[in-house]
Amino acid sequence: MTNPADPAPPRPANQGRRVAARNRAALIAAAREVFAEQGLNAPLSAVARRAGVGQGSLYRHFADRTALASAVLGENVRQIERAAAEPGATLTSVLGVVTWHVTRSTAFVDLLRLRGDDDKEGRELSERVRAVLAGCPAGGHELAVDDLMLAVAMVSGAVAGPLDRRERQALAAWRLLGIDVGPLRPVETDADV
Incomplete structure (x- = not known):
């Protein structure tokens, strides 16, 4: 007492x-x-x-679940932008980062699928990913950015189940599309430090 x-x-x-x-x-x-x-x-x-x-x-x-999911999405996109800014970045290396997020972030998978016209924030984030992919050295790939965004959405649709299975499925889907991706990895951002 x-x-x-x-x-x-x-x-x-x-x-x-x-x-x-x-x-x-x-x-x-x-x-x-x-x-x-x-x-x-x-x-x-x-x-x-x-x-x-x-x-x-x-x-x-x-404030709510949507705000938290949006923050995750924003951080994912910042990591992709940072990957594209790394010295020697290529489409292959950036797709490795995109695929890492596709396999680990349910919210990111939803972002990359076609969104409604009323989803301003989702459109903005998707456009940022589109701009990054459009600016990457193609490294032998001749896909238009719209086709590349569709390919990312298709790969994200193939991803389900436990993490190790999601990674295998994502890599197999990219192979079926004839696209090599770099190592699946996150990129540290200022928010991580």
């Missing part, structure tokens, strides 16, 4: 923006994993738990 005369223990210092940015990045990474495992309807409490933060922190950063 505590003695009312004892002074209260000191409160930890508020670490402000630094912790907030770290929590936001952790929530996005956790959401990508949880959504990939359980789908977009996974409990947001599972995302908060995986990120190591409370649900209050999740809702301070993201």
Whole structure:
């Protein structure tokens, strides 16, 4: 039992923006994993738990599930843009990053499928991916960017089941289309550091 005369223990210092940015990045990474495992309807409490933060922190950063999924999508697109900006980047290497996201991010798969005209944010993100792919050195591929976006959507449609199976399915789908992709990998962005 505590003695009312004892002074209260000191409160930890508020670490402000630094912790907030770290929590936001952790929530996005956790959401990508949880959504990939359980789908977009996974409990947001599972995302908060995986990120190591409370649900209050999740809702301070993201008003709802849609805002969280949009943040995951935005981070995916930033990674693809960063991959295209790497020295020596080719269409093959960038497609490796795109495919990594297709196999791990349910929200990203949905983005790459044809979206409705009323989905302004989805269209904007999709256009950013389109611009990246259009600007990549083709490395022997002669696909128009519209065909390439369709190929990405087709590959994403082939992806289902456990992670190792999704990777095999994605790579097999690219092979059927006659397109080589680089290693499946994420790209670190400023949000990751």
